[in-house]
Amino acid sequence: MKRCMMVVLGLSLIVGVAVSQGEEMWKMHVHRSGGTDEYLLAEVDSVTFSRLAPPMVTVPPGVFVMGDGEAYCGEDEHEVTLTRDFYICQHAVTNQEYLDAVQWAYDKGHVTATTTSVLDNLNGSTERLLDLSRLGCEIQFDGAGSFYLRESPSSYAQSAYPSGYDPADHPVKEVTWYGSVRYCDWLSLQAGLPRAYEHPGDWSCNNGDPYGADGYRLPTDAEREYAAQWDDERLFPWGDEAPDCSRANFIDDGYCVGWTSPVGSYPDAPETLGLSDMAGNVLEWSNDWHVCDLGTDPVIDPVGPGSGSDRVRGGGSWHSGVAYHLSCAHRGLNNPSYSSSYVGFRAARTVSP
Secondary structure, three states: OOOOOOOOOOOEEOOOOOEOOOOEOOEEEEEEOOEEEEEEHHHOOOOOOOOOOOOEEEEOOEEEEEOOOOOOOOOOOEEEEEOOOEEEEOOOOEHHHHHHHHHHHHHOOOEEEOOOEEEEOOOOOOOEEEEOOOOOOOEEEOOOOOEEEOOOOOHHHHHHOOOOOOHHHOEOOOEOHHHHHHHHHHHHHHHOOOOOEOOOOOOOEHHHOHHHOOOOEOOOHHHHHHHHOOOOOOOEOOEOOOOOOOOOOOEEOEEOOOOOOOOOOOOOOOOOOOOOOOOOOOEEEEEEEOOOOOOOOOEEOOOOOOOOOOEEEEOOOOOOOOHHHHOOOOOEEEOOOOOOOOEEOOOEEEOOO
16 A cells, blocks of 8 residues: 655745855755745755645545444445545644644634634634633633643643643644634645635535545545545454554543543554554544435445534544444534534545546
8 A cells, every 4th residue: 555645845945056256155046936035045044844734645446335234323334435546644633733734824814813712714704613711622822823732731631641741742622623624724725725615604615526626625424434444344443353442542441541642652553554543532523414324325425415413523532431432434423613622633635636
């Protein structure tokens, strides 16, 4: 299986040399959008490169059976054909990755923020994206223009990490479905791609065709289950063995951790794709509106219902105490305005033809 690390750079840098008469001086020429910016290297303190999108892996198209006959809202089994390659984040989006993106969005005027909440400011929308007032939120805003990270003061986090912890690599929490899809839009804007979610009304993805979107988006319900069970109809991302604390962060005989763990703390599963934490740690939002009965008829590139009151989320979390909640086919639901200390997300993107 080919693994793809998507590194998106805001600039393509070409370093040139200029020699003056009498004294040798170095200049850096930065070429972009048909123009050139010039800098004296003696005046440049440092040059840094940052990755806009989290690391992603490629999932090829294929056919699988969605549902396993037992999981909640996964009782129905039907054949699903996915016709497009897609990228999906190797791990859930982290606090640091979300902080970097929301700081950029704030600086650009795409969001507004107070010390208690981050609100959307695109297309006239004012939906809540991130609830900073909750104890579980490890991203904070200083009220003067800067976001920063903190350890959660919740009793769960403090009990799990009595000596302290670095929240940077923990999955972002207290993010609504709207906050998840806006993160995808921010990645698209930074990469010069069309936004997948254009409309504040129903927030449809690419006018109801997520597979045809050029920009970043959430994985569809089918894509997420397909990636989690790759590629042998396994019950759990690691196989058919029952969950335990060596395989996932959840509640086994008591809490495995009692709070989130840094992404990638558990063996990659499915190992062939190299995905991490597809079960446990945090539940993850999907693109689709939720409906429990998916039927038994074969379907190609399913997009879910055209409307609804709740969005799909799956995968189980650090706070899940039922083993089947961690199954590939388990399909939970929450209102898109909902946020929690055990709900996060990972981004996806269709591979360009």
